[in-house]
Amino acid sequence: MDTVHVRIGEHLMQASGDSLKLMNMFKKSLITSPVVYEQPDLIIHIREGYGIPFVDYEVDITKVAGKILFRRADYLIEAASDYRNAFIYVQDELALKHALINLYSSFIVSNNWGLLIHSSCVIEDGKAHIFAGESGAGKSTAAELSYPRELLSDEATLVKITADEITxxxxxxxxxxxxxxxxxxxxxxxxxxxxxxxxxQRITLRKSNGLLLLMDKVFYWAHDAKETDGIIGLLKILANGVPIYELHFQKNDTFWELIS
Known part of the structure; x- marks a missing residue:
């Protein structure tokens, strides 16, 4: 049994499992921490051999005996109601990646900490700029064209949201x-x-319009009215605290002239 500790945002995750291949994914893709003596925020147990290879993004959600189950063709999550402890059964590395996004997104929403937003994010002069849009709009393209600026995400941007600051x-x-x-x-x-x-061209959006455009960009699997209300509340704070634009851009790096 291999155990690793990884940092995601402000949170410490402890992951254990018997599959060397899957555990190496943590060591390769996440920031591992040395042995720590603090209590993990999330504890997950990973098991290999579940289901079939990826079919689609459809996730079935059920609640039973104080647990919540997220079931997709290639993964199953059995999580405690506060998402702090979970068993994840997966088919392969892709399934594990998607299951982790599912679990971590649910955890930060449940704790009113923030959101995972389907987008890329780049640093310019010490400030972060998110690029979101429909599938094929150019999120990864904008990230690649922004080089050598530092990248914080190319798919799922991790945003902490408080009334005082958006990080x-x-x-x-x-x-x-x-x-x-x-x-x-x-x-x-x-x-x-x-x-x-x-x-x-860069056009400033009304806060209400920007909020509506962001609602379907959040990684979230709707199943609980209270958590859905929590997402809307976090998005309202986000829209009030950060300007939202429509960015029409050519497929080159000149769009940064409108941002810098």
Whole structure:
């Protein structure tokens, strides 16, 4: 049985499992911590050999005997009601990655800490800028075109939300560009809803319109009205605290002239 400790945002996760391949995923993709003497925020137990390879993103959710179960063709999560302790049964590494996103997103929403937003995020002059949009809008493209600026995410942006400050943390939940460096974080300066276009243009959105456009960008599996209300509350704070724009951009790095 192998056990590792990893840092995600402000949280310590303890993961254990018998599969060397799956445990190596933590060591490769997440920031591992040395032996620690603090209580983990999340404790997960990983088992291999569940289900079939990825079919689709459909997740069935049930509650039973104080637990919540998230079941997809390639993974099963059996979590305590506060998400602090869970068993994860997976088919492969892809299933484990998606199951971890599911579990961690549910954990931070349940604790009113923040959100995982389907987007990329780049640092410019010590401030973070999020790039979100529909599938194919150019989230990964914007991240790649932003090089050599530092990247905090290319798929799932980790945002801590309070009334005083909106902070983005280095996200381990990556699509293509591997996580590097320390557990970096910085203040969020803007959210940009992407549209590929022949000319660059940046249009300020009303807070209400920006909130609506962000609602379907949150990684969340709806099953509880209270948690859904919590997400809306966090999004309201986010929309009130950070300007949201429509960013029409050419497929080159000149769009940064509108942001910098």
């Amino acid at each position: 983005v943390y280095n996200s381990p939940f990556r699509s293509e560009i591997e996580m590097k460096g320390e557990n970096r974080f910085c203040s969020l300066a803007s959210i940009n809803i992407l549209h590929q276009a022949p000319h660059n």
